[in-house]
Amino acid sequence: MGGLVRLLVGALLLACAVPGQASGRVAxxxxxxxxxxxxxxxxxxxxxxxxxxxxxxxxxxxxxxxxxxxxxxxxxxxxxxxxxxxxxxxxxxxxxxxxxRQRAPIPAPAPARALAPAPTVVPIEPIVVTGSKRDLLLSNYPGTASVLIGDALNIGVPGRGTEAIVERFATVSSTHSGPGRNKLFIRGIADSSFLGPTQATVGQYLGDMRLNYNASDPNLRLYDIERVEVLEGPQGTLYGAGALGGIIRIVRNPPELDVLALEGSAGVSLTEHGDPSIDGGGMVNIPLAPGRAGLRLIGYGALDGGYIDDLGRDREDVNRVTTYGGRASLRLAPAEGWTMDIGGVFQTIDGRDSQYADRGAPPLTRTSAIAQGYSNDFFMGDVVISHDWDEMRFTSSTGIVHQRLEERFDATRIGGTPMTFDQERRILLVSTENRLASRLHDGFGWVVGASLLHNRVRTERLFGPARGPMDATGVRNAINEGTLFAEISFQPVDRLTVIAGGRFSHARLNGKGLNVQAPASALTDPGERSETSVLPSVAAMFELSSESTLVFRAQQGFRPGGLVVRDDFIQRIENDRVTTLEFGVRHGSRESGRFDIAATVAYSRWTDIQADIVDFSGFPTTANIGDGRIYTFDARAGWRPIDGLAFEAGFFVNNSKVDEPVSGIVLARTDRLPNVADVGAQLSFHYTRPLSERLTLNLSGTARYDGDSRLGIGPILGEPQGDVAEADLYARIGTERYGVSLGIANLFDTVGNRFAVGTPFALPFRRQVTPLRPRTVRLGFDARF
The missing domain is CATH 3.55.50.30 (Phage tail protein beta-alpha-beta fold)
Structure with a gap:
């Protein structure tokens, strides 16, 4: 820690020694x-x-x-x-x-990332990073932040889930075990390709409310969304535990207090080698008391047809997924400057079978003894109260999240009796945060806050013959956490802004075994303990000119420990911590010029890494595998050659290594971290052309490449994965009120092998792949009134 402090102080002194020059901005x-x-x-x-x-x-x-x-x-x-x-x-x-007013406006050119285009005549609103908790302009944000405007999520295929986010951000990746059971990763901070009991490395938020803690990505359908923000991590100072890789923040469209509006969309999709799909969703906005109260309701449903054939059970297209859900938001404006938002969310995902295939078998096929279905039920309620003064904003947010994930795995040995491993996880998250933030004025601003959090995870397991599995050892973990945090910005000299902050957290953790079946299943460490964490951060921004800025940032993040079941024992895992130093440069912005670019180089030190592994019996579990490091370079650029046409590109390189493994952990042929692609790239374009006074054509396309990676830690999980390229094209033609759209996903019908595990019990004797959904064509219709 002392070396880090000396490095930070030296970097700040060096930055302060740079002479100032006049800025292109005015006071x-x-x-x-x-x-x-x-x-x-x-x-x-x-x-x-x-x-x-x-x-x-x-x-x-x-x-x-x-x-x-x-x-x-x-x-x-x-x-x-x-x-x-x-x-x-x-x-x-x-x-x-x-x-x-435009209800559900036609998508404007290129609003994906912080590099979106700006017309030359009517200026686009500058990007505000609400995830900063101070509503900072992107030009004032001391780190790497990217923004995807909500309309860009709905081009071609309205209401997609997390895949729409992954598609547009090069540094964001995901496992692909199926909607509702995946994990997200940012900047190469990844722990495995399957879902274990560890806390997520990426914090996901809907507004101010956290969606996950020790849970999978709920894959909420992104209907009626204002924006998505990705803040690369760590983000420990403002967001605490579980933000090692960063955060993804989804911002809902708020109720409008004076407008009655109705929107809807529906589509049908045809998938090569698979079953057809249907989807639909709608929104209604109702002003209850003009200027004082408004209600916004969203409902949706989708059936995604399967495309995997199970030769062992003689079934076709077994991996069908059904999703339905909705949201409700009530906004009250009881007095000048005061706002209260009351929201609720529910969503149910039902996967009929798993998404994987057998390597070496005919494409899109596998042989299994039983169906391996899963489900994810998600519920959330939240209340946010805010008050604005001329100089400050107060925000109080309180919410509750309940998530239930059920999974079944085929544990049958070759030629043996059909065996099953069933796992059910119930997660409860209750949190509240109160903060006060001042608006940035002449380079000076601050935010201070406090939060309380309770998270409880109950994992129950069944193992045995498929017709009658028996109770297996499970575990319950709970954490109660209290936190104080603060961050301040100031300008010691002209054109240099320094940002310093810190977070103090005290947590009480406890856990116990469930359904302990054998005397050998014993707790090897106390199940209750306290942890105190201090997470400092410091950043500096230097304006080279009105268009160019240098950025330096150092921050930490951590995940608390807990209890896990491993080799018939209930064992404790320690918390892990990531320290990241990054240097970046930004030139241009969405509201000025035809071109902009941002590049960052980062070094991350990850200690006591928590990683999901497979024990000697084939059961998924978690262990501290040692210390590692990650070098990362990423760059993003936007180009608007003419009005109505915009291009975006992203590129990253990761070099990771577990350089100090703990004893007893056997690494695979390589000591790279799992699920970290060595290289990746993303390219997208958007084109808008008026065809008549009312009719407009919108075209967009994306292409993405994920480089080589591997499945997980250990020889059993040393299988290669990745090296996958895919491309999508979307088009919409219509008016402001009506439109017809056509989308083609996986344009070249790539099979590939995405990041996921089918069943860990088959890994020792059967190799697996997780293919992409085959080429899919969707015809859709949308309307608004």
Missing amino acids: IDIPAGPLGRSITILSDQADISIALSDPALALRSAPAVRGRMTARQALVRLLENAAARPTLVGDRAWRITPAV
Whole structure:
């Protein structure tokens, strides 16, 4: 720790020694008040001309805007709640007109990542990183953040789940055991290809509410979503345990208090070598009390046809998945500046069978003795209360999440009696957080908060003949955690911003064995203990010019330990910790210029790595495997050659190694971390062309490549995987109210081998692959009223 502190101090001193230069931004200081007065002040401070097309606009309210920013950024902030939009009509002249509300607007060019395009005439709103908990502009965010605008999620195939996120972010990867039972990874922080009892390495959030702790990705269908943010990790200071790789934050569209709206979409898909699929979803927004209360309801359902044939049971297309769910959001605005949001979410996923095939067998086939179905039931409720002042915002969020995951694995030995291993996990997460944040002003701002969390996981197992499996040893883990955190930004010299923060957490952990069957199943370590963690962070941003910024960041993240079942014993695993140093450069932004790029190089040290393994009986379990390191380079770029056309590209290189394995852990032929592709790339484009006064054509496409990786830790899990490329194309033609879409997924009908494990019991004698869904064509229709 002392070496890290010396390194951080030295880096900051070096940054502070760089002489300052004049910034392209100007100091803005506008109090809250009528829009007419606010634009007069802005005109003087930014030396621009602003005209109102409608005098009534001058009476609308505008928030306080303070800080160093461009005139465009200040103008967009002033108009964020005024139902008006700015248009550039001259070199330094703007015209403000009433906004024409667009319910579910037609997708605009390239809104995936922090590199989205900006038209030259009507400016796009600057990207705000809400995951910073201070609503920082991307240009002020001290790290690697990417944003996917909600409309981009629905191009071609509305309401997809996590696969829509993975498709658009090169540094985000996922296992592929099936919707509702996968794990997500960011920046090469990965522990295995199958779901064990460890805490997730990526924190997933719906608004301010965490979706998972010791649970899989719930794969919520992304209907009616405002945006998705990916903050590369660690993110320990603001988000605590389980954010080693980073966080993924999904932001819902809030209820509108003055508009009655109805939207819907439906589609049918045909899959080569498989069954057809159908999907549909809808949204209704109801103003209960104009200006004071609004209700937004979302419902959806989908049936994804299977494409794996089971030769052992003479069944075709066995891996069908059914999903249905919904959300409800109630927004109340009881007084000026106060907002209360009450939300609820439910979703059920039912997988009829597993997604894997046998390596060396005919494509898309396997031989198994029993069906290996699974299900995931997810429920969430949350309440968020916020209040805005001119300089500060208070946010209080409280919620509860319940998730139940049931899985069945074929444990039959070759030629033996059909055997099954059943596992049921019930997860309860209750959390509350209260924070106060100041708005960034002249480089100074802060956030301070406190949180309480309770998480309980109960894992029960059955093992034995398929007709009557018996109770097997299970485990229950629980954690109660209290946390204080703070982060502050300041400018010691011109153009240099320093950000420092820390998180203090005290946790009480306890666990016990369930259904202990044999005297050998004994606890080898106390099942109850306390842990105290301190997670410091520091970052620095230096403006080379108005378009270019250097970024340095150092932060830590951790996962608490717990109890696991291993080789008939209930054993304790220790917490693990990741320390990351990163240096990056950013040039350009979505609201200026035709081109922008961001590149980052990072070094991560991972100690006491928690990894999912397979014990000598074939049962999945978890162990601390030792210490490792990861070198990462990633770059992203956006290019808008002409209005209406935008390209995005992402690329990464990972070099990982378990360089200090613990005794008793046998590594595979290579000592790389599992599920970490050595290279990866992503390319996408979006094209918009008006065909008539009302009719518009939208075209988009994505291509992704995941390099070589391996299944997990140990000789049994040393199987190669990855080296997969896939491409998708989507098109929509229609008006603002109606449209017809056509999507083609897996354009080249690639089979591949994605990151997953079918059944761990077959690994010693049967090799497995997890293929991509074959080429799928979807015809869809959408409407809004």
